[in-house]
Amino acid sequence: MAEISLHRPLPAADVPQWDFDTDVAIVGLGATGACAAIEAAAAGARVMLFERNSGSGGASALSGGEIYVGGNGGTDAQRSAGFNDSTEDFATYLKMAGGPCVDKEKCDAYAQGALAHYNWLKAQGIPYRGNYLPGKHIEPVDDSTLIWSGSEAAAPFCDAAAPAPRGHVIAHVGWGGGRPLVDILEARARDLGADIHCDARAVALIEEDGEIVGLVVRIDNLNRYVRARKGVVLGTGGFAMNEAMRAKYCPETLRLNSPIGDKDDGVGIMLGLGAGGEAIHMEQFFSTCPWTMPEEQAYGVFVNSKGQRFINEDCYHGRVSRAALDQPGDRVYLLLDIAHFSQPLELAGITIAGTGETWEEVEAELEMPAGTLGATMAFYNAHAREGRDPLFDKRAPILTPLDQAPFVALELNFTTSYFSFFTLGGLKTSARGEVLGRDGVPVPGLFAAGRCTSGLPAWGHGYSSGLSLADCTFFGRRAGLSAAMRG
């Protein structure tokens, strides 16, 4: 009998017995798996779902439960806040956010379908209060629905697409709305008859005549063989928690110490590759250090270790953080005046590196040569007073002079500060959720969505909060439906 391996499917001829028989087998019970299960079951398929942990959640449950939604004239929350978000603007933003890694077909599909998807989420029971919370927020701390969660209002995005807030957050007081989001979706999947098995870890796919026809799962220390007559859906997340995979595929993350993930060890990517799929943009990752909290700090200016600015700081905090990681050296500085300073979050590991009555004193405390940071801030302040940022096109109200002494430089250190991250690369899939082979042809019987694929959030520098859950839920549904409709 062939070996059980993540790296190559087991031939069906080597299956000793079929322990389970279903139409659609789903791996992983985060938002992706739950949405795939709901759609497959609603389409009439028998659905079994296997989760390696003792309960649902995955990385989705660690999130804020925020989903990036817009287009089609806007959601109820957008419209009542005065934003008539067009599909074209929404698609344009999504494509810019994908940068060089963009999958335009997925962007168009989502831009067209996002409003209906939002209504579907509500129909599953996800509650939204419906109100708009202006300002810069990582997540609402109350139960507000709609926030600015990306770089929509910042250059260069705002020059190409009319900006609108698009982060839609489940009604939930405090951070961590991802947990109830998954709970609601799981309950819905169960109501529709999905047969959920926890403590069941996928260890191999099963193939027959070039088609994926099942799955081997490890339950109670035994291999159990799952026949999946219509297909297998992978919803297993990225590989932030797998250091060997990070070293091989995404080595820039090795200097960061705060992966966001549950058991995200890339198992779905490995299974998909072994079945003839391919992985793309594996070097891409999201990262952020929570520098916009407290909120005053969002008005700060970033410089690198040479005292140079490098981005318009009014864009998404994760875009700023990701650009910070491209700078020479091992740290960047967030410059604030007394009007915009509060103690940083303890969690953030952001320290005070220098202070002074003038920017030149701060420069000297940081041991930067005279004429660097001081000159940068003189130039910035002179133009900010005129309401302009000729270098990076930062805009009001975030653009404001920092000229009330004393001054401070906070240090965001790539190794010791809290630079959270997760991976964005993964299996190449069609907009229908099919895993594509290297020849561009779907691997028959194999589907995937979420962070085990390269999807809407394809490019670290273009990430916006809610893009990943949008991708998980929208393409998770499609993957489940594509499997259920097969053959």
Add this chain to the structure above:
Amino acid sequence: MAEISLHRPLPAADVPQWDFDTDVAIVGLGATGACAAIEAAAAGARVMLFERNSGSGGASALSGGEIYVGGNGGTDAQRSAGFNDSTEDFATYLKMAGGPCVDKEKCDAYAQGALAHYNWLKAQGIPYRGNYLPGKHIEPVDDSTLIWSGSEAAAPFCDAAAPAPRGHVIAHVGWGGGRPLVDILEARARDLGADIHCDARAVALIEEDGEIVGLVVRIDNLNRYVRARKGVVLGTGGFAMNEAMRAKYCPETLRLNSPIGDKDDGVGIMLGLGAGGEAIHMEQFFSTCPWTMPEEQAYGVFVNSKGQRFINEDCYHGRVSRAALDQPGDRVYLLLDIAHFSQPLELAGITIAGTGETWEEVEAELEMPAGTLGATMAFYNAHAREGRDPLFDKRAPILTPLDQAPFVALELNFTTSYFSFFTLGGLKTSARGEVLGRDGVPVPGLFAAGRCTSGLPAWGHGYSSGLSLADCTFFGRRAGLSAAMRG
């Protein structure tokens, strides 16, 4: 019968007849294939080599014929020029040059074996004049042997490893020493009995019981079946000429218009992936715009579109060019004073974007805000006069004030200037030249080297001239030998 495909090996059971029978079949007759053929034949194996073009060459023949060699106290050319290059310094440099993508095992193997490899190349008939040509050269225009071909003498490399020139160029008057290099290696392979077939394009591998046992080649519009009893060696180059692969795997190159390559369409990478291999660091690429010619221009200062410097310009021209491509916008500027200006190479597509009697006038001509470029140059010149570059640690003699009016800004435009490039990502191989599967285990019977693999030149920002031919020739030999010694 199964389909003939790059993406999956043909089962041996479907082979209608074996048209050729050999021990080692090699795909591609560039430096990699020739070296693999020489070693395999010298080890007593029957060798057949298949080249899709009508003659030898590949991208190797388009190169300068420069090989990066050092360590072990230095080559004859190094020692007679006063450089006693230690293996440790050489290995340290190679590892820094690999950046986050480094394969330390390959670096150590090459650092230890490079001197013997150089002597082997001479024994194959490659002529070296043996002299040292100081200064900054892309390639010697005479027949000199030894040049500085990387960032050895520049920060941060020179702080970690004692610098030495390591670019060893075949004796050949003028550029283009790659052509005679391949010719000599090809002749040597023929002398040893390698059976070379041109106009023979590889279209599939053949497998039996999980081993690669042959190759399908297209000759005279017919499929011909090659039995390779010991193994197949891929030496097919990168994918610079395959726009679809670039879009999928290395999309940052899409804005560049000058690929360096012959038929480099990634066929070997596809064959290897289909056989269970894996591709790594596919987003990495080498790029350069020939800005150090004429030589005076090497003394210039680079600024991005914000008027900021971004690198110590005394490092390798390709490292500067690659960092330029990371800057915001679509161009960078090379600043020169009259003492260091000559007309740029016409080939380079470098234009004059601004001139002035002061740097402030140049700044205004480039429509940069007052206090940007002018301040950058005032700061640079003040420190250069003291022999220091406190920002990027550029060093004398390249560090020199640019203060003799008139001044000029040359534009290096990412789209319209000649930013040549080739890809660096490829199959993951062992230091013995075996193609590794995703589980880290060699794919039995499959070997590869050169730019269809990720090797010594793994990271675009660390490239040094001669690293790729070093990789092709050294690991090409190992791949051929590993195949010949098998089973």
